[in-house]
Amino acid sequence: METKPQTNKQLEKIRDMIEDIRITMLTTVDEQGNLVxxxxxxxxxxxxCTIWFFTKRTSPKVDQISTNKHRVNMAFANVSDADYVSVSGSAQEVDDRAKIDELWNPQVKAWFPEGKDDPELTLLKVHTDMAEYWSASDSKMVRFFQEAVAVITGNPPKMGENEKVYN
Incomplete structure (x- = not known):
């Protein structure tokens, strides 16, 4: 399979999209081979494009990651702006107290009541191997119009950018 090297501009686009969306569906493989x-x-x-998360040390995802060659996928979606990113990568648990201090914010205490010193608190670090994004450059109204024209003409609409980026 031929891969294209990424450019700083491509990585910056992906990074900006992920930062704007922020919430992802992180997918791992469980003991029975199911995608979770x-x-x-x-x-x-x-x-x-390394992505950092807080997680519980004893969560099933930590076991699933270490059991299944660290492979994960993440799906980010901003439906209102028609921006989507899929990231394939390798994840690892990282116990780094300095990094936890750097990333800590008060909202995290809802999941880790003992704060930064909670023994369950650890980091999940995901290295991006490949990302694909879809980004519409037009407003909702323009996209709706393009879809309507496509229905009438039978020609698929041009809905913005789509790019694969290898890291």
């Missing part, structure tokens, strides 16, 4: 997804809030997206 759950909502997660991205805390930080690094320049290379």
């Amino acid at each position: 997804s759950r909502p997660m809030a991205a805390l930080q997206v690094d320049d290379d």
Whole structure:
């Protein structure tokens, strides 16, 4: 399979889209081989599109990640703006107290009542291997009009950008 090297501009576009959307459905593979997804809030997206999350050390996803070669997928969607990002990558649990301090915010206490020192609190770091995005550049009204024209003409609408980026 031929891969195109990413450009800084492509990574920046993906990073901006993820930061704007922030909530993802993180998918892992369970013990029976089922795909399992759950909502997660991205805390930080690094320049290379490494994405950081807080999680519980004893959560099933941590076991699933270590058992299944660390492979994950994340789906980000902003339906109102018609922006979508799918990220394939490798995840790992990271116990880094300095990074936890850096990323901590008061909302996290709802999931970790003991605060930053909660023994269940750990980080999930996902390295992006490949991302694909779809981004509509037009308003909802223009997109609706393009879809209506497509129905009449039988020609698929042009709905914005679609790009695969390999990291």
